[in-house]
Amino acid sequence: GENVEQHPSTLSVQEGDSAVIKCTYSDSASNYFPWYKQELGKGPQLIIDIRSNVGEKKDQRIAVTLNKTAKHFSLHITETQPEDSAVYFCAASPGFQKLVFGTGTRLLVSP
Amino acid sequence: GAVVSQHPSWVICKSGTSVKIECRSLDFQATTMFWYRQFPKQSLMLMATSNEGSKATYEQGVEKDKFLINHASLTLSTLTVTSAHPEDSSFYICSARPGQGHEKLFFGSGTQLSVL
Numbered sequence: 441g442e443n444v445e446q447h448p449s450t451l452s453v454q455e456g457d458s459a460v461i462k463c464t465y466s467d468s469a470s471n472y473f474p475w476y477k478q479e480l481g482k483g484p485q486l487i488i489d490i491r492s493n494v495g496e497k498k499d500q501r502i503a504v505t506l507n508k509t510a511k512h513f514s515l516h517i518t519e520t521q522p523e524d525s526a527v528y529f530c531a532a533s534p535g536f537q538k539l540v541f542g543t544g545t546r547l548l549v550s551p
Numbered sequence: 552g553a554v555v556s557q558h559p560s561w562v563i564c565k566s567g568t569s570v571k572i573e574c575r576s577l578d579f580q581a582t583t584m585f586w587y588r589q590f591p592k593q594s595l596m597l598m599a600t601s602n603e604g605s606k607a608t609y610e611q612g613v614e615k616d617k618f619l620i621n622h623a624s625l626t627l628s629t630l631t632v633t634s635a636h637p638e639d640s641s642f643y644i645c646s647a648r649p650g651q652g653h654e655k656l657f658f659g660s661g662t663q664l665s666v667l
Binding site for chain 1: 555557585592593594595597600642644646654655656657658659660661663
């Protein structure tokens with residue numbers, strides 16, 4: 441089955457800096473890679489996703505890149521703000537099957 | 552669109568009692584819903600896949616008699632934790648896809664269960 445590894449487990453940045461979170465997956469059949477933001481005591485919120493036929497996708501300050509050959513995908517947040525502080529999860533899925541989540545990254549943005 | 556509503560947001564119960572958690576898709580029909588469990592500072596672990604009109608599919612290691620899932624309509628799935636014990640205390644989250652052919656998975660707000 442699919443296995444997703446996520447790094448780093450914690451990330452501290454200053455407001456305005458960029459933050460990068462990286463994930464690797466094991467199943468070459470996976471073709472859908474979403475990223476979720478989870479605030480304390482709340483359910484995960486989908487922030488961006490990418491399919492395997494696309495190498496990069498951007499939405500304002502957030503971007504995701506995918507290297508299908510290396511089975512790597514990354515989340516990039518530019519111009520970070522304190523409200524970006526949360527736990528971020530990557531996930532992988534072979535199509536419409538269940539999602540397998542990474543272990544999470546706790547992002548702290550200091551003013 | 553694609554709103555998933557989950558209730559209650561938190562519940563405290565005595566050991567040995569049962570607790571029901573509801574998950575509703577508010578603006579779409581969901582033939583499949585997913586139930587996750589999350590311990591503090593850990594990732595989401597899939598417990599079971601809830602299928603409308605049929606039996607749920609449980610992940611390995613999840614007791615189906617302990618965690619009863621009912622998906623009686625296209626907009627409602629329920630998770631009942633039977634004979635709850637302190638080790639069942641956790642954050643339970645449901646999710647759903649807005650229809651067949653959609654990859655995006657949307658989550659409810661979660662239910663914090665505390666068993667005394």
